[in-house]
Amino acid sequence: MQQQEIHNFLLKYFQANDCPILENHSGYMTVQLTIEMDKELMNRPFYWHYLEKTGGIPNPAKLTLITDPNSVPEDIKGEIIHFGSPRLHQIFASTKNLARYIRLYENHENGSRKTPLLPWLCLNVKISYQCDRKRDVFKSIGLQLINGQMVENFHERLLNISLTPKIPDYSFTLSPLVKPKSGILRIENYLKSSIYQDDHSWAEEARKRWEKDLRLLEHFYEDIEEGNEAYETEKKALQEQYEPKIKISFINGGLFYLTEKAIV
Amino acid sequence: MTVEIEFDSSWQDEFLQRIHQDGPWGNWELVRLAIEVEKHLVIPEFEGLQAPKHLPNLTPLPHQLETAKQVIENMNGKAILADEVGLGKTIEAGLILKEYMIRGLVKKVLILVPASLVTQWSMELNSKFYIPAVSQKKSYVWEQCDVVVSSIDTAKRNPHRDIIFRQNYDLIIIDEAHKLKNNKTKNYEFVQNLKKKFCLLLTATPIQNRIEEIFNLVSLLKPGHLGSQTAFYEKYKKDSRSLNDNEHLKELVNKVMVRNRRADTGIEWTKRHVETIPIDFSDTERELYETIYNLKNESDWIQGSSFSVMTLQREACSSREAVYYTLRNMLQKKENPTQAFKDQIESLMKKVEAVQTNSKAKKALELIQQINDKVIIFTEYRATQLFLQWFLKQHGITSVPFRGGFKRGKKDWMRELFQKRAQVLIATEAGGEGINLQFCHHIINFDLPWNPMRLEQRIGRVHRLGQEQDVKIYNFAIKNTVEEHILKLLYEKIDLFEKVIGELDDILTKLEFGNMEDHLIDIFGASSSEGEMRIKMENLSSMIEFAQSMKKGETHAAAGNS
Secondary structure (H helix, E strand, O other): OOHHHHHHHHHHHHHHOOOOEEEEEOOEEEEEOOHHHHHHHOOOHHHHHHHHHHOOOOOOOEEEEEOOHHHOOOOOOOEEOOOOOHHHHHHHHHHHHHOOEEEEEEOOOOOOOOEEEEEEEEEEEEEEEEOOOEEEEEEEEEEEOOOOOEEEOHHHHHOOOOEEOOOOOOEEEOOOOOOHHHHHHHHHHHHHHHHHOOOOHHHHHHHHHHHHHHHHHHHHHOOOOOOHHHHHHHHHHHHHHHOOEEEEEEEEEEEEEEOOOOOO | OOOOEEEOOHHHHHHHHHHHHOOOOOOHHHHHHHHHHHHHHOOOOOOOOOHHHHOOOOOOOHHHHHHHHHHHHOOOOEEEEOOOOOOOHHHHHHHHHHHHHHOOOOOOEEEEEOHHHHHHHHHHHHHHHOOOEEEOOOOOHHHHOOEEEEEHHHHOOOOHHHHHHHOOOOEEEEOOHHHHOOOOOHHHHHHHHOOOOEEEEEOOOOOOOOHHHHHHHHHHHOOEOOEOHHHHHHHOOOOOOOHHHOHHHHHHHHHHEEOOOHHHHOOOOOOEEEEEEEEOOOHHHHHHHHHHHHHHHHHHHHOOOHHHHHHHHHHHOOOHHHHHHHHHHHHHHOOOOOHHHHHHHHHHHHHHHHOOOOHHHHHHHHHHHHHOOOEEEEOOOHHHHHHHHHHHHHOOOOEEEEOOOOOHHHHHHHHHHHHHOOOEEEEOOOOOOOOOOOOOOEEEEOOOOOOHHHHHHHHHHHOOOOOOOOEEEEEEEEOOOHHHHHHHHHHHOOOHHHOOOOHHHHHHHHHOOOOHHHHHHHHHHHOOOHHHHHHHHHHHHHHHHHHHHHHHHHOOOOOOOO
């Protein structure tokens, strides 16, 4: 992420959470946190607990974030934000945490024509391939809950569609034939079967490394009668170090009601 | 080939519940941002380092990056980092730790370091690597914090020990790991029993050790890598001095060890120029010194503590203020002082008062005016430090004080003041990494520490990576005093000042003759004649010289990247 991207991201994050932007210059911004966002980011539960007990006037913090230290006037004090800064990662985590589940309707332009909207289940996941090393793949899968159509890169497609949290006038939703629960299962199976077809030489090699170290370990403890505990610990450590695993974890997902033509 | 696939099901339960309850639903903007974030955080390749992208304020050197990559990609995260001193092993360890944390392979980390380095390690990890490392102070820290720094001596004792064994650490880092060379010690046993998924052992001097010690260290990291104990000793003689005799063994060791040498890093080091400046006492100063010197012979008044006499003698070579301060303390601390004791102190105080000038300070002033550039003055004594500050001010020279005991923020502030406003920094303590003074290249050793490592640390503040000038070192020594003996017989003889950083470290570790200071106190305090003292000093310096010559023979043969 470039500093400019970080700057834009922060702006969008605070705006999406209804925090007034008091100052916005290239290089830094000052935002007024809402009470909710103060609790989310400032990590001062005692203050809020105290305030709620005593009925004092809440005074949520202002935050000045600097994204380009070189272009900031000297009298501006704030937190310098870069891709590695803990504050940014806290905000990343908060973003993901605040947006785990969604339901939206297509904001179509069919006017007063009666428009049916088809239910889609969207899952955005991260697939991690892990042994003593790790790599990840992001996937967005959409499943139409009536005819079972499966679409990859679903999120990218949604970005081109105008969406709204309230069902537009003269629109009605079709009830799903596939229940969301079994929809999730279908996507799970789809992901798994496509993963099985992947190249897994990375896992094979990790197993070889594991096997090799295990043999050394056994040889080392060959002539030590007692001390089995140390042997077992080391053995467990090797398993944790090398055992290849694939993890599918959720970023977010939800239901989208779209017109027939939206996804072709 | 089948690999187990874990599908996180915790998400769907809540999803189904929200459908059931018709919400609450998230904000579309945030969902899109979350995915944008995720795409930036996803790491599509097994290889390569992500950490540098997260550390815009740190510029690792090429050999440090190479080491981090090597450890993760070719050593599977278990390695001995054995760079020569001054090449940044801590940075390498930090890079590796950061990389694993970014990739989500490591969460829980235990860092075991000497007690004196605990704070420094956690500060460096926090400030340089944005890793929330915590120094262990309370016992709940083990369980509640993910990255904990502690001394091994604390960790191995209960109740800590039991709590630690219950934790599931992903990475264990041990600094100064050469202290774990003996497999019969409690420390060794403790580390051996820790579960080491990933593990880094940091040491500067692994290889000059005996073959047995190498076996122990490697077996701690990767048991069986050098075979079982019996098999190993059948093959190699137990007390064989080094690895040099055996190519195969050397190769094996290099599979789990990275050792960068200064010469291989391609970093240019500037030179050190050393000048000894002999100084004559004024008459009153001489008298004070002689009076103290003669106390040795009537020793009962301070319970025969040659240490105290020695301290006073050294202080007399520094400043009358230092002597005064110690005398006052002696009087205050003594319970029910006898009249004789009081009289003795009293008469010494008189001698102190009689001293009106400080010959060294005069010389320092002259030198500073002549240098006309930034200068660091090191002294062993607080009282001297205060006096010098006052003295320089009288002569229109700006100075700032520096002490090891300063809090982090104050240290940084003083450094800043020195860089921007003051000409002179007067420091009592060299210790404490992180204060780097490369912008200065003149050092005055107003008095000399008796531990050569301390001296090396002093010089190391200035003569380090990033120093562009040759470094000038001025050593003050009062003629015909204990100070001159130290300088002439020890430091000059072993060319201490000319050494490259790190060499001394190697030499002293190899000697294994214990605390240098103890030897010196013994020599100066217990020798009954000048002659005896001279002979003992000769012996000491020959030992160091001997170690040095052995080292030279080994330099190229040691199992590094030769």
